[in-house]
Amino acid sequence: MTLLIVAALPALRRLSVSITGARRAPNILLITLDTTRADHLPAYGYQLGRTPNLDRLAAGGVLFERAVAAAPITLASHVSLFTSLYPFAHGVRNNGSAALSDKLPTLATALHDRGYRTAAFVSAFVVDRRFGLARGFDRYDDRLETRGRGTTVEVERRGDRTGLAAEEWLSQSAAARQSPFFVWLHLYDPHDPYDPPPPFRDAFADRPYDGEIAFDDSVVGSMLDRLDRLGVLSSTIVAVAGDHGESLGDHGEVTHAMFVYEPALRVPLILWWPGHLPSAKRVTQLVRTIDLAPTLLDLAGAPALPGAGGQSLMPLVRGETPGPGTAYAETYFPLFYMNWAPLRSIQDDRWKYIAAPSEELYDLSIDPREQTNIAPREPGRAAALREALAALEARKRQAGQKGPQSVTAAPMDRETAQKLAALGYVGAASVPPTHAGNSGDLDASSQRPDPKAMIGVFNRLRRANAAVHEGRLAEAEAVARDILDQDRQNAFATLILASSLMEQGRYREAIERYRGYSALVPTSADAHHWMAICQLNLGDRDRALAEESAALAIDPRDSDARMLRGGLLAERGRVDEAISDLEAAIEAEPNKSAFRVGLARILTNARRFDEADREYQRALTLEPDSPDAHSGYGVLLAARGQPDRAVAEFERSLELRPDDDETRLRLAGILAGIGRRQEARTEYARLASGPGTPSDIRATARDKLAELGARR
Numbered sequence: 001m002t003l004l005i006v007a008a009l010p011a012l013r014r015l016s017v018s019i020t021g022a023r024r025a026p027n028i029l030l031i032t033l034d035t036t037r038a039d040h041l042p043a044y045g046y047q048l049g050r051t052p053n054l055d056r057l058a059a060g061g062v063l064f065e066r067a068v069a070a071a072p073i074t075l076a077s078h079v080s081l082f083t084s085l086y087p088f089a090h091g092v093r094n095n096g097s098a099a100l101s102d103k104l105p106t107l108a109t110a111l112h113d114r115g116y117r118t119a120a121f122v123s124a125f126v127v128d129r130r131f132g133l134a135r136g137f138d139r140y141d142d143r144l145e146t147r148g149r150g151t152t153v154e155v156e157r158r159g160d161r162t163g164l165a166a167e168e169w170l171s172q173s174a175a176a177r178q179s180p181f182f183v184w185l186h187l188y189d190p191h192d193p194y195d196p197p198p199p200f201r202d203a204f205a206d207r208p209y210d211g212e213i214a215f216d217d218s219v220v221g222s223m224l225d226r227l228d229r230l231g232v233l234s235s236t237i238v239a240v241a242g243d244h245g246e247s248l249g250d251h252g253e254v255t256h257a258m259f260v261y262e263p264a265l266r267v268p269l270i271l272w273w274p275g276h277l278p279s280a281k282r283v284t285q286l287v288r289t290i291d292l293a294p295t296l297l298d299l300a301g302a303p304a305l306p307g308a309g310g311q312s313l314m315p316l317v318r319g320e321t322p323g324p325g326t327a328y329a330e331t332y333f334p335l336f337y338m339n340w341a342p343l344r345s346i347q348d349d350r351w352k353y354i355a356a357p358s359e360e361l362y363d364l365s366i367d368p369r370e371q372t373n374i375a376p377r378e379p380g381r382a383a384a385l386r387e388a389l390a391a392l393e394a395r396k397r398q399a400g401q402k403g404p405q406s407v408t409a410a411p412m413d414r415e416t417a418q419k420l421a422a423l424g425y426v427g428a429a430s431v432p433p434t435h436a437g438n439s440g441d442l443d444a445s446s447q448r449p450d451p452k453a454m455i456g457v458f459n460r461l462r463r464a465n466a467a468v469h470e471g472r473l474a475e476a477e478a479v480a481r482d483i484l485d486q487d488r489q490n491a492f493a494t495l496i497l498a499s500s501l502m503e504q505g506r507y508r509e510a511i512e513r514y515r516g517y518s519a520l521v522p523t524s525a526d527a528h529h530w531m532a533i534c535q536l537n538l539g540d541r542d543r544a545l546a547e548e549s550a551a552l553a554i555d556p557r558d559s560d561a562r563m564l565r566g567g568l569l570a571e572r573g574r575v576d577e578a579i580s581d582l583e584a585a586i587e588a589e590p591n592k593s594a595f596r597v598g599l600a601r602i603l604t605n606a607r608r609f610d611e612a613d614r615e616y617q618r619a620l621t622l623e624p625d626s627p628d629a630h631s632g633y634g635v636l637l638a639a640r641g642q643p644d645r646a647v648a649e650f651e652r653s654l655e656l657r658p659d660d661d662e663t664r665l666r667l668a669g670i671l672a673g674i675g676r677r678q679e680a681r682t683e684y685a686r687l688a689s690g691p692g693t694p695s696d697i698r699a700t701a702r703d704k705l706a707e708l709g710a711r712r
Helices: 002-019 052-060 074-083 107-113 159-173 208-229 289-299 333-338 379-398 414-422 451-469 473-486 491-503 507-520 525-537 541-554 559-571 575-588 593-605 609-622 627-639 643-656 661-673 677-689 695-710
Strands: 027-033 062-068 117-121 139-141 154-156 181-187 236-242 269-272 281-288 327-331 343-347 351-355 360-363
Touching: 027 208, 027 289, 052 208, 052 236, 052 269, 074 107, 074 289, 107 117, 107 181, 107 289, 117 159, 139 159, 159 181, 159 208, 181 208, 208 236, 236 289, 269 289, 281 289, 281 327, 333 451, 333 491, 343 379, 351 379, 360 379, 451 473, 451 491, 473 491, 491 507, 491 525, 507 525, 525 541, 525 559, 541 559, 559 575, 559 593, 575 593, 593 609, 593 627, 609 627, 627 643, 627 661, 643 661, 661 677, 661 695, 677 695
Parallel strands: 027 181, 027 236, 062 281, 117 139, 117 181
Antiparallel strands: 062 269, 236 269, 327 343, 343 351, 351 360
């Protein structure tokens, strides 16, 4: 009997923690702070910050002083947090080019299966639903906004707006108290570029990164206040975790992803549940973000995820165990983007080893900023940690998980590349053709350049990449050419040069460079799509069609390539093939109105008016202010003999996009045809005298003006 009681103690302890004072499981609010390094929070000793709400949670809960992320990359780190697996086990090692397998359980799927109402509210494209984290959530709100910098690409959402969406869901769901909720709120604001909104912009004018963190703290405070007003705060576990840090110039890295030093890996981790967790407790032992999901499931009285690599931190909090003891981290960003060596690290409570072409060892107890590499004078200790790293990865292979350097890869579609570029990442990335195999050899990348020796080159390229997106094309071209003079195989520089040439209208030169990029990264469908655009601008539709077909051979999911190829096929009278391409694009992205407009245009030209009408209606439902949808619908209405309605659609399109000369020419023609000749003259005159009007449209407008004058 004694043995049975002892064996049951862990389960009884979980039960007492999860339902003390209540008969139902606790609510859970998980807040992930993107790009937030721990040592920039006052709760972690930073004197220049202002985070009263996070300070309140730390003072009333448990703060982990040494929490380490699994990767300095948003998607890989969040997948590790939700699956309790390291990247080499779940296979997502980069932003954009991989998605979480639907076979792996997550914190969300586990809680959903136990009856939780689940909702996620995310703030950046890098955790868009397409990358696999939406599974297990009843609602996954990944609606985004344009970032600025001249782009119209939706890539992120300001934290207060994401928080408001979460608060509205909580208010609407508050009545359903028969089941607990799990809400994930993702805040992206501290990500580069740092531009906090007022009043934080002025208050932190000289430290905008800290201002972004202070702004997100205010969002956290608003969430806590809403939970309090709803009467559910006391029954809610609040967990706050950083996904990764930010180098801020340490070790020469401006932002993150290239290195695995502490500024990019050490993150805040706070747990708060008054009456159930200790107050003002600081845990000094090393922990991992992969331990968070097991900990929350433990507190909720739920079993651990099958095959989890992390462990519940509750025994450590209670002082019963010493904690996990070691932490692994990696970045494959250098390999995927630059064909440089990937970096992997392992650390314990004192020592940290980094596997690199020139290996590194640091004594964090006396060198927390990792300034002195002692690997040359501590070869025995470096060898022991190297072996521990190899053993960690080998255990996963033996357990049937993915081995080191294996990648759950998928070609990156053009929209993904465009959105990542708008967030400050490079324009495209694929697994380089020469990347190391699955042997598990830690020295497999030793012949590649060491990222720490190349960081200066990367910083220049990063600035050049930003210059392309900000329209400073000559600057970007000069930097890319200079680097290619030194390193002809640099794919990133080749891509930047090609992009800058295309944006300058130097299409033949751009095609040559895109071909070079395709040779370096043959898995890039984008290279062929961009060549197709260049060929189209040169008037070579046959070659444009061939390039889009090549893009689709690499990535059949490339919806933009399907749309352009569909238009080219329709021009050749291959209407059925064109419609098939557009329907495939819509199937892949049913909420993208531009694809429905493209299909409707083809259907209109084929005189399949009813089908075209349905697609225009769907497009306008998705995007009521789409100038293309209104203009195209006007063409359809004119073809159906409804000129008055066509005029209204053309006029609405021009309200939205006044410089659309083709639509203005169509409007003028309809007006002339229904006897509104003076209005037609006004439109033709505007086109005939417009400085930016294309020469062919200007000539047509002048001819039409002359005809109208002759008919007076």
